[in-house]
Amino acid sequence: MVATGPDGRQAAKIVVENLNLFYGNLQALRDVYLRVPSRAITALIGPSGCGKTTFLRTLNRLNDLIDGVRISGKVLLDGQDIYDAATDVTSLRRRVGMVFQKPNPFPMSIYDNVAYGPRIHGLRQRRLLDEIVEKSLRRAALWEEVKDRLRGPAVGLSGGQQQRLCIARLLAVQPEVILMDEPSSALDPVSTLRIEELIRELKEEYTIVIVTHNMQQAARVSDVTAFFLNGEIIEYDATEVVFTRPRDPRTEAYITGRFG
Amino acid sequence: MSHYWRRRLLNYLLLGLCVACTAVAVFPLLSILFYVAVRGFQALSPEFFTQMPRPVGEPGGGMANAVAGTFIMVGLAALLGLPVGIMAGIYLAEYGRGRLADVIRFMTDVFTGVPSVVIGVFIYTVVVTRMGSFSALAGGLALSLIIIPLVTRTTEELLRMVPYTLREASLALGATKARTIVSVVLRSAAGGVVTGVMLAIARAAGETAPLLFTALSSRHWSLALREPMASLPVYIYTYAISPFRDWQVQAWGAALVLLLTVLGLNLVARAVTRSRYRY
Numbered sequence: 001m002v003a004t005g006p007d008g009r010q011a012a013k014i015v016v017e018n019l020n021l022f023y024g025n026l027q028a029l030r031d032v033y034l035r036v037p038s039r040a041i042t043a044l045i046g047p048s049g050c051g052k053t054t055f056l057r058t059l060n061r062l063n064d065l066i067d068g069v070r071i072s073g074k075v076l077l078d079g080q081d082i083y084d085a086a087t088d089v090t091s092l093r094r095r096v097g098m099v100f101q102k103p104n105p106f107p108m109s110i111y112d113n114v115a116y117g118p119r120i121h122g123l124r125q126r127r128l129l130d131e132i133v134e135k136s137l138r139r140a141a142l143w144e145e146v147k148d149r150l151r152g153p154a155v156g157l158s159g160g161q162q163q164r165l166c167i168a169r170l171l172a173v174q175p176e177v178i179l180m181d182e183p184s185s186a187l188d189p190v191s192t193l194r195i196e197e198l199i200r201e202l203k204e205e206y207t208i209v210i211v212t213h214n215m216q217q218a219a220r221v222s223d224v225t226a227f228f229l230n231g232e233i234i235e236y237d238a239t240e241v242v243f244t245r246p247r248d249p250r251t252e253a254y255i256t257g258r259f260g
Numbered sequence: 261m262s263h264y265w266r267r268r269l270l271n272y273l274l275l276g277l278c279v280a281c282t283a284v285a286v287f288p289l290l291s292i293l294f295y296v297a298v299r300g301f302q303a304l305s306p307e308f309f310t311q312m313p314r315p316v317g318e319p320g321g322g323m324a325n326a327v328a329g330t331f332i333m334v335g336l337a338a339l340l341g342l343p344v345g346i347m348a349g350i351y352l353a354e355y356g357r358g359r360l361a362d363v364i365r366f367m368t369d370v371f372t373g374v375p376s377v378v379i380g381v382f383i384y385t386v387v388v389t390r391m392g393s394f395s396a397l398a399g400g401l402a403l404s405l406i407i408i409p410l411v412t413r414t415t416e417e418l419l420r421m422v423p424y425t426l427r428e429a430s431l432a433l434g435a436t437k438a439r440t441i442v443s444v445v446l447r448s449a450a451g452g453v454v455t456g457v458m459l460a461i462a463r464a465a466g467e468t469a470p471l472l473f474t475a476l477s478s479r480h481w482s483l484a485l486r487e488p489m490a491s492l493p494v495y496i497y498t499y500a501i502s503p504f505r506d507w508q509v510q511a512w513g514a515a516l517v518l519l520l521t522v523l524g525l526n527l528v529a530r531a532v533t534r535s536r537y538r539y
Contacts, residue, residue: 094434104425
C-alpha cells in the first residue's frame, strides 16, 4: 500500500494530469488535474452536466464503451497510466470498482450476485466462494438481513438493500478503489444514512471517490472535495475548507445554493 | 351538457366497435380449435401413434411414421437453426453497428416474410436436385430456414430489453464483453428467448409447403435422413384432399395432434418464462 508522504499528507492513489475528454465535438472535460488521496473519501460535486460522472467513469475506463469518446491526458493509478496501451482493462476494472446511481443487481440469487465477480475471475471452489460471499455481505452490512435467503432473488430486496448488495458484489473482487456515482440518490433518507455509514467504514481499507448532488452528503462523508463546473475543476481542497472558506466565488455560490 | 353526452356516446360507440372487432377476430380461431378438437378426437386412439398407415379400404391403422418424421425433422431444424439464429441475434444486439448490421437486420425481416413455399423450392433446387432424391435432411434444412429469421429477431429484441446498467455492472467488475453477454445478458433474457424459440419451433412444426418439395412423404417406417420422410402436415394435406372417408377422418386426427403439440410447446415456454429472478 502507498505510505504516507513525507509532508504528512496522505500519498495519492490516483493522479490525474491534464485530462481532456470529448464526446464527438463536445468537450466534456477540460484540463483536469486531480490528486485522489489513498484511503480517504474524495467527493466530486457540481451542477448537473458539469462532467463529474464523466470524470468518474474515466477512472475505470467505462467511457471506452461509448462511441465517439476521445480522451487525452494521463490517469495514473499507483503511478501507472491506465490509458497506456499495455493496460489490461479487465484487471484495471477489477482494481477500480464502481457502484452505480441506480442499484443494478443481476437477476440472479443474492448469493450468485456476490459470487459473480470471483467466479468470472476463475474461482470455482465452493467453500472459498461461501467464505467470500459471507465476508463481503458482512462488510456491506447486509449479512444479518439476508443470511437466511441467500438463494432468494436479489431483485426482491428493497432499494437500500439492493445498493448494499451491489457494494458487497464489488467488495467480493477485492478492489483497491471504489467509485460511487450518486450511490444514494435513488434511496430514502434512512437507507441513505446506512450507505453513508458504510462508506465511512470502507475508507479504512479502500480509496473512495464519490459523485454526489447532495451537498450535505459531501460535507458529511468526504475528506476532500472537488468542485466541477462546465468540465473544469474550479476548486479542490480539504472538504472543510471548500465548505467553509471557498476561495472561488463560484464555489461559494454553488454550495450556498445560489445555482445548480 | 349536450357536449358531455356526445362524448359519452362516442365513447360507447368506439368501445362497442372494439368489442365487435375482437369477436370477429377470435370467432374463427375458436371455431377452428373446436372443430379440430371434435373431429380429430374421433380419429385418435393409441393405434394412431403406434400403427403404420394402411391401404385404402382397410380400416384402422395410424400415422406412427408421420409423428416420428415430424419430430425428427423439426428436431433437425432446431439443431441447425437455433445456434445460427441465437448467435445472429447476439451479434445484432451486442456487436452489430453501422450499415452491415442494418442490412442484415433488414434482410432478416424480409426473410421472415418470405412465403414458405419459396423456401421449399429453393431447397429443392439447391439440395434435392443435387442429392438426387427427396430426403429428411432437406426437409430439416428447409424448416431451419423458417426458424432462423424468427429466432434472430426475437433474440435481438429481447437482448436489447436487458437494461444497459446490468452490462455496465458486469464490465465494471472486470468481466469481458463475451463473459458479460453469456453470464448476464443472455441469462437475464433467457425466459424470453426460450419463448421465442418455442414459438419458432411450433411454427416450423406446422409448415407443409417446404416439406412437399424437400422431404416429400413416405408410406413406410423410415428413420434414414437421406431418404424421403413422412410428416404430419404433409399427411394432413394428402389425406384431407383424398376422396376416402377413412383418410379424411385420420387427417383430422393428425391436425389435432399437431395442434396439441404446438399448444404444448407454448405451455412449456410459458412455464419456463416464469423465472423467480426476473426483472
